[in-house]
Amino acid sequence: MQPGKILNVVLRSLFKKPVTSRYPAEKLDMGDKYRGKLKFYQELCIGCKLCMRDCPSNAITIKKIGEKQFSAELDLGKCIYCGQCVDTCPKKALEATNNVELAQLDYSKERVVL
Ligand code: SF4
Ligand code: SF4
Numbered sequence: 390m391q392p393g394k395i396l397n398v399v400l401r402s403l404f405k406k407p408v409t410s411r412y413p414a415e416k417l418d419m420g421d422k423y424r425g426k427l428k429f430y431q432e433l434c435i436g437c438k439l440c441m442r443d444c445p446s447n448a449i450t451i452k453k454i455g456e457k458q459f460s461a462e463l464d465l466g467k468c469i470y471c472g473q474c475v476d477t478c479p480k481k482a483l484e485a486t487n488n489v490e491l492a493q494l495d496y497s498k499e500r501v502v503l
Pocket of ligand 2: 443444445446447448449463467468469470471472473474475
């Protein structure tokens, strides 16, 4: 490319908005359909554990914590955010959110109660 053309490109770029985003300085807009951290609706869960059975990476654990009451734990490091558990759940007790800020320095914090 000739120097004149290069200068032209440089000058045009100076006034264009960057294509890249300034994350984490600016919040990311992941859209509504992004599959991020799961949300668990405890009141809907019937403890069938179909989500556990279908999870390809053994990332979700359903535990009985009382009479007709269940908790859900997710291993953020194992989950591949495929959404299979959400599709499998017959009671719609799981939902994928667009929360993607899940990185941890401490591995012991990877396992979270949903
Ligand atoms: S599939 Fe749904 S209802 Fe069944 S244990 Fe999992 S979250 Fe609960
Ligand atoms: S999103 Fe996929 S990997 Fe994560 S818990 Fe659900 S089924 Fe397992």
